[in-house]
Amino acid sequence: MDWIDVRSDTVTHPTAEMRAAMAAAVVGDDVFGDDPTVNQIQELAADKMGKEAGLFVPSGTMGNLLAVLTTCGRGQEAIMGSQCHTYMYEAGGAAALGGVSSFIVPNKPDGTLDLTEVQNAIRTEDDHFPRTRMILMENTHNRCGGVPVSLAYSQSLGKIAHANGLKLHLDGARIFNAAAALGIPTRQLAAPVDSVTFCLSKGLCAPVGSVLCGSRDFIYEARRIRKQLGGGMRQAGILAAAGILAIEKMSTRLGEDHIRAMKLAEGITAIGGMVVDPGSPHTNMVFANLDSSMPLDALELNELFKAKGILTHETGKRRFRFVTHYWVDDNAVTRILKAWEEIYSSYRK
Ligand SMILES: Cc1ncc(COP(=O)(O)O)c(C=O)c1O
Structure with a gap:
């Protein structure tokens, strides 16, 4: 995969x-x-x-x-x-x-x-x-x-x-x-x-x-x-x-990661199901909580993302931190958002 x-x-x-x-x-x-x-x-x-x-x-x-x-x-x-x-x-x-x-x-x-x-x-x-x-x-x-x-x-x-x-x-x-x-x-x-x-x-x-x-x-x-x-x-x-x-070389391109983190945060907000922390991302980290409409906890959601080829990490029972970096390109951001949209729509009450 x-x-x-x-x-x-x-x-x-x-x-x-x-x-x-x-x-x-x-x-x-x-x-x-x-x-x-x-x-x-x-x-x-x-x-x-x-x-x-x-x-x-x-x-x-x-x-x-x-x-x-x-x-x-x-x-x-x-x-x-x-x-x-x-x-x-x-x-x-x-x-x-x-x-x-x-x-x-x-x-x-x-x-x-x-x-x-x-x-x-x-x-x-x-x-x-x-x-x-x-x-x-x-x-x-x-x-x-x-x-x-x-x-x-x-x-x-x-x-x-x-x-x-x-x-x-x-x-x-x-x-x-x-x-x-x-x-x-x-x-x-x-x-x-x-x-x-x-x-x-x-x-x-x-x-x-x-x-x-x-x-x-x-x-x-x-x-x-x-x-x-x-x-x-x-x-x-x-x-x-x-x-x-x-x-x-690599230190001069970090702004790209920050832009992609912002795209990820905006995409998640537009889809719903997670609430991105106010002001997040500041740099390359997006912090978000599952909203009350989602009947899953973070560990279960990790597994659903994993089934779609995406490795995510929880920082709380219903909280995530998504980190962008050199190996996360625009296409990856699109894939993450698509995966989240599919997961969210199948669970949405
Ligand atoms: C803010 C901060 N300081 C220090 C470290 C420690 O770095 P290392 O994992 O290389 O020991 C980390 C690791 O993630 C970190 O996020």
Whole structure:
């Protein structure tokens, strides 16, 4: 079957050009610092993020974890949002591996945190308290609908962090989507933060990898911890070769995914049976709930879509997130809408 997969942009696989670049990649032992292709992607990434240095890591999760472990000691604290990926979906790595405490501030629906609440979350010096060391932010914000967070907000958060001697880390897994949606270069979006992780393996289509960027000293320490975690890779230039194309070529086409997400949302709204979240999509993610006329739950609907060659993913009992990416073209959007129309018309009361 000719499958369409809108469960996530993590399902993307490398383009033919990436596979060719991987086959031709010049490699060396990156634990010795000898892999020219890894060195190239680290420099390229650092340049795109406006930072001194970069570190190629296997995943976004490891990039965020390294940022926390590099910045916080045991018993120290990181402030982060209640809906952020690091808190929700990174298996408690900061606590498990670093003994780092998380202070959770509720996320607002637009992906931001109330700045007064952030300010109040910073600990005063007291024997009873953990010491606050950093603040984490996310852009685009996945669980808040893939919303791009404004530069003005990031600047305000940066001011609070720096006025209090804290570091600000950005989980920019999809920072290139944010840049495309806001029309602001990644370098500018990352300017208020001390460190940033971005992913090559989501909308940018590389098979594996993320890059953590920050100051030269920060990356030196993060590299040591990457080694402790077993993340020192040898001939990783094979992977970095795809990542270079991801940054140079794929990052410039993400606006197409945002347009297709909008077409999908408009089509679903026109058909009915699901209510798209107000304002969705902001980027490449459409969030929608089944309406009361549909006597199905999300898992049952996944199966019906699957029978039509479409892989979907529920984020609640009656809630979906459809994610567009390079492998979802106009024809795929049409097929998804046709499938939904057929399913809906057969169940409509
Ligand atoms: C916002 C965000 N941050 C971090 C990650 C983690 O990336 P990885 O799956 O490469 O560990 C994800 C993964 O989907 C994500 O959506």
